[in-house]
Amino acid sequence: MSVTAAKGFTAAGIAAGIKDNGNPDLALVVNNGPRRAAAGVFTSNRVKAAPVLWSEQVLKSGQVSAVVLNSGGANACTGPKGFQDTHATAEKTAEVLGRGAIEVAVCSTGLIGVPLPMDKVLAGVETAAASLSEHGGEKAAIAIKTTDTVHKTSVVTRSGWTVGGMAKGAGMLAPGLATMLVVLTTDADLESEVLDKALRAATRVTFDRVDSDGCMSTNDTVLLLASGSSGITPDHDEFAEAVRQVCDDLGRQLIGDAEGASKEIKVEVINAATEEDAVEVGRSIARNNLLKCAIHGEDPNWGRVLSAIGTTRAAFEPDRLNVAINGVWVCKSGSVGEDRDLVDMRYREVHIVADLAAGTETATIWTNDLTADYVHENSAYSS
Amino acid sequence: MSVTAAKGFTAAGIAAGIKDNGNPDLALVVNNGPRRAAAGVFTSNRVKAAPVLWSEQVLKSGQVSAVVLNSGGANACTGPKGFQDTHATAEKTAEVLGRGAIEVAVCSTGLIGVPLPMDKVLAGVETAAASLSEHGGEKAAIAIKTTDTVHKTSVVTRSGWTVGGMAKGAGMLAPGLATMLVVLTTDADLESEVLDKALRAATRVTFDRVDSDGCMSTNDTVLLLASGSSGITPDHDEFAEAVRQVCDDLGRQLIGDAEGASKEIKVEVINAATEEDAVEVGRSIARNNLLKCAIHGEDPNWGRVLSAIGTTRAAFEPDRLNVAINGVWVCKSGSVGEDRDLVDMRYREVHIVADLAAGTETATIWTNDLTADYVHENSAYSS
Known part of the structure; x- marks a missing residue:
């Protein structure tokens, strides 16, 4: 269903x-109104890809009015030519859709530092526009x-109203947004200020607390588009909760x-003095390579x-810290707690x-855990 | 040679x-005067092992007067009993050497959260004291x-004077000191204030800029002991440079x-506005898992x-950044520079x-690079 679950949108993937x-x-x-x-939220990396600067x-x-996204190249660190390429992509999309280019957001993902093959991108925009469909959300996500x-x-x-969306991202997931592109759509009838507030509140406690490998991308983008075609203006809190x-x-x-x-790790920090403390501690644990290796080895x-x-x-006081792993309080008062052999770590x-x-x-x-497969995948990515 | 290269010291390893x-x-x-x-520098981790709190x-x-060090157990996160164990180790060492316990530093390294087998530690102190030798530095290092x-x-x-030392450390190397134990000795005739200044200046630009995996240990200790037995008081700057x-x-x-x-990576940051900026950028690069995987794969x-x-x-301005890898300026002005295929990455x-x-x-x-071997070694360490 993806980005075409909400009424008023068509999509394509080619x-x-x-x-x-x-x-x-x-x-x-495409938002057909x-x-x-x-509303949009972007990477906080100071080295931003051309599509981020444009969008x-x-x-x-x-x-x-429309979002055009490409995989196969990040168009990051590509200089003034990279920005011209993003602009040309927006212009082309605007032209085939009969809109203004300044209403076309652009997202790119892939390898940094490689120019996009613009002949293929521009021809692709035409092909994609010709295959736009109310059932195109799945293909767009692919x-x-x-x-x-x-x-x-x-x-x-x-x-009476819907929020749907698609995401990509697998590596380089880190706070300040992962290497992720996300497009959300809704047919709720809301102004951009309401969308913006809901989107920022949502990303702060979701994508921003997903930290796969501590690396922050140049291209991260999360967009929320509203067509208003349901004719319904939901309660703002209810809408924010759906987002x-x-x-x-x-x-x-x-x-x-x-x-x-091989493991998905939920790091829950409790009884912190402030939410900021809880987030800082959670991130520090989530980024500890040695711990991530241990979890991979099912070692509590x-x-x-x-x-x-x-x-x-x-x-915190070191001698008041407690740690549980899979329900077993292996550390109590900063020291040895329950028997670590009781911890069952067989599950994902x-x-x-x-x-x-x-x-x-x-x-x-x-x-997630740190694995030999992660090393293999990321040591061979661009070569 | 190690810690017994300087005159006035004996050592043992058993x-x-x-x-x-x-x-x-x-x-x-042992410092025989x-x-x-x-002088000493310790981990900045707020969760400190008992031997760190003692020393x-x-x-x-x-x-x-003496430093007693053990591998095979960190005596960290071991509660009040762990501190008692460290104290008992210092007392025993003081007793067999005929000194005061408050002049005996203790260092431990190994797994966190496991009590030391104190009967073996205390018997070991006696054995070690009986085998102290002016040629014992190598055995202590082992x-x-x-x-x-x-x-x-x-x-x-x-x-006329010497600075020598030994170190251990292989994983968990990070700023704020690595999981390292280092004992340095000198026969120069200097007061503790001079030693302290020289040691802090040295660690700030050496151990503190060694960042293997971004993890900071609970036990890191660097000690510098002076016997004065050379009878020479060197120029303070010359001494600091030797340290x-x-x-x-x-x-x-x-x-x-x-x-x-499999690779040793020197990250040199140049033309920074401040030294702090240079260090922050260097650490950020050195801690990037994705980059460390790429270097492992010999991918520039x-x-x-x-x-x-x-x-x-x-x-910095993103469009003014330049990056060289092994002498090839692969990134110029924040964009594509010289041909990346020119980069030779075959060497360590x-x-x-x-x-x-x-x-x-x-x-x-x-x-260093991030490798499958790192994952294997650290996923099996305690199990």
Whole structure:
């Protein structure tokens, strides 16, 4: 269902020849209105890809008629020519759709530092526009895959209105957004300010707390488009909650498909003095390579959890820390707790609870284990 | 030569049975004076092992008569009993040497969260004391190994005085000191304040810029002991430079023996606005898992360098960044530079230069690649 689950949208996904292997690599999502409100959240990396620089400008108006996305090349670190290429892609899309280029957002994903084959991209835009369909959401989701093993879509339907979306991302998932492209659509009748508020609230507790390998991308983009075609203006909180649910679901799918991962690790920090403390501690644990290796080896190595907590500025006393792994409190009061042999780590999901004993705040960060497959996949990516 | 290269020191390394495999696991270094000045630098991890908490107190007096070190157990996260064990080890060492316990520093390394077998440790102290020798430095260096494949020693001799030392460390090397234990000795006749200044200056630009896997240990300790037995008081700057040289050499040996590494990577940041900026950028590059995988695959993936730079707060303009890998400027002005196929990455050492074009400051961080062997070694460590 993806981006065409909500009424008022058409989409397409085609093989434009950007990828050498002939797989689908160009997607188009079109908002047919009546409203064309939009909001966007972008990578906080200061080295931003050309499509991010362009789309940030597009979103300033709060109006998006179409999103054109390509896999097979990030168009990042490609200089002034890269920006011209993004602009030309938006112009071409606008031309074939009969819109203004400044209403066309552009997303790219793939290898950094390689110019896009613009003849193929521009021809692909024409092909994609010709195959736009109310049932094209699935194909669009497939066309944005890079190292993803599966395409990711999610839909939440409420009384008379829908939020749906697609995501790509498998490696380089980190706070400040992962290497992810996400397009969400809704037929709810809402203004861009409402979309913006809902999207920022949702990404803050979902995509921004998905941390696969601590690396932050140059291209991350999350867009939310509203067509208004349901004619319904939902309660803002109810809408925000629906957006959060879709983001949460897509974020979990990203972690589930992280490069080379064999475990999905939920790091839950409890009893923190502040939410910021909880997030900082959760990220520190989630980024600890030694712990991630231990989890891969099904070793409940809680010493590495404490070691990670100790590098943060969060409020805590070392001798009051408690850690549970899969329900067993292996560390109590900063020291040896229940028998670590009781921890059952055979399953794909691993749940770590870090109790800071310093307050009442909580946060959950999702990550995955560090595996030899991750090393293999990422040592061979561009060569 | 190690810690007994300088006059006035004896040392021993023996197998006390702390390690199951019967390898040497207990070392003793004794300062026979006439001076017993000392300085120490410890992990900045807030979760500190019992021996670190103890030795920090010992060093406050600026006097150390002996250092007792064990491998086979970190005595970290072991609660009040762990501190009692460290204290008992210092007491026993003081007793057999005829000194005060408060002049005995203790260092431990190995798995976190496991109590030490104190009967073996205390018996081992007696055995070690009985085998103290002016030629015992090598054996002491061997006894502190954990996953180290080789023992590490270094000596610098100047006119009439010497600085020598030993180090252990192979994984968990990160700023704020690695999982490293280092004992340096000198026969120069200097007060503890001079030692402290020289040691802090040296560690700041050596061990503190060695970042193998971004993880910070609970046990890191670097000690410098002066016997004064050469009767020579060197120029303070000349002494500080000798200490820096020994630390630099030992730090390089640590990186060279990092767990599972196949490449040693020198990350040199140039033309930074401040030294802090240079260090922050260097660390960000050195900690980027994706880049470390790429280097392992001999792939000069400069996009990952830019992506890492972009996550820092350092002063730079994205379109002025330049990156060289092994002498080839693969990125110029934030975009594609010289042909990446010109980069020869067959050798063990890889040299990355990141030019921020924002000033005149520089810093060098050493790291290594991320390999499947690292994953294997660290997923099986405690199980």
